[in-house]
Amino acid sequence: MAAGTERKILVAVDEGEESTYALSWCLKNVVTENSKDILILLYAIPPRAVYTGLDGTGYLFSSDILATMERYSNRVAECVTEKAKRVCKEVNDVKVETKVEHGDPRDVICQVAEKLGVDVVVMGSHGYGLIKRAFLGSVSNHCAQNLKCPVLIVKRPKSTNVSNS
Amino acid sequence: MAAGTERKILVAVDEGEESTYALSWCLKNVVTENSKDILILLYAIPPRAVYTGLDGTGYLFSSDILATMERYSNRVAECVTEKAKRVCKEVNDVKVETKVEHGDPRDVICQVAEKLGVDVVVMGSHGYGLIKRAFLGSVSNHCAQNLKCPVLIVKRPKSTNVSNS
Numbered sequence: 001m002a003a004g005t006e007r008k009i010l011v012a013v014d015e016g017e018e019s020t021y022a023l024s025w026c027l028k029n030v031v032t033e034n035s036k037d038i039l040i041l042l043y044a045i046p047p048r049a050v051y052t053g054l055d056g057t058g059y060l061f062s063s064d065i066l067a068t069m070e071r072y073s074n075r076v077a078e079c080v081t082e083k084a085k086r087v088c089k090e091v092n093d094v095k096v097e098t099k100v101e102h103g104d105p106r107d108v109i110c111q112v113a114e115k116l117g118v119d120v121v122v123m124g125s126h127g128y129g130l131i132k133r134a135f136l137g138s139v140s141n142h143c144a145q146n147l148k149c150p151v152l153i154v155k156r157p158k159s160t161n162v163s164n165s
Numbered sequence: 166m167a168a169g170t171e172r173k174i175l176v177a178v179d180e181g182e183e184s185t186y187a188l189s190w191c192l193k194n195v196v197t198e199n200s201k202d203i204l205i206l207l208y209a210i211p212p213r214a215v216y217t218g219l220d221g222t223g224y225l226f227s228s229d230i231l232a233t234m235e236r237y238s239n240r241v242a243e244c245v246t247e248k249a250k251r252v253c254k255e256v257n258d259v260k261v262e263t264k265v266e267h268g269d270p271r272d273v274i275c276q277v278a279e280k281l282g283v284d285v286v287v288m289g290s291h292g293y294g295l296i297k298r299a300f301l302g303s304v305s306n307h308c309a310q311n312l313k314c315p316v317l318i319v320k321r322p323k324s325t326n327v328s329n330s
Contacts, residue, residue: 144290153315
């Protein structure tokens, strides 16, 4: 039934292994073979606020450091989306688009999902790392509550290796 | 890819339209045709604590009333699971099992999912009604945080009718 319709599946990707696992799970379990599905791989570059102090006082960075941080962010974004594209090719040769946006992942995911009118959002449950999560709050939690479309939250089994899952 | 493997898909059903929508969405988008998937429809009969006062003081019911309440609960459970089975037959003739358990839906869903080793849990985002939710807290929220397997939370679009979705 799903095979006949063209679905837009938004997968939130980040640096973590769990997002890779979520993507693989989605490719194996949601994307049907020979489907017309479009997979949109979305990476959000978290705002600089993430790097400010826990006490709310921000650090002042020189423009050099800021430029370096920006270059670093962009390289991470490229690396993450390239890796995700490779996973898609390996598992299921589906039509893939990538999207990189600046902003709080929670907002970015909800906004992009709404704007593109996607059919489902797929994400890991602990995205954006442990440290960042302390600042950002749980991304999956926020999205499950605020997205209007179905949300698939994939937790990576502790004992499972991504390669043989 | 998914078609070859036998997956256990647990769908939490309740009295609400949203759970019917979640089930339909799952049948259309996750269950592939000619698959070996087993759909387990789970209904949790909420504990009697749900009917106690907001201030924590419980009511004392006569055994007559308790027996009537129990009969009512069982009839609701039957009605909900029968309706869910009909939806499955209409949309996708998949192998279906039903399961009715007593207890807080949050615990029941997590326990059954773990015990059966299901591959994914599907649920609406606002199950178990508005009043009950005040007592129970959000079921989907709890499950997304505590389940070890992937969770698909399906929100019912406000403008969509279940029959033509």
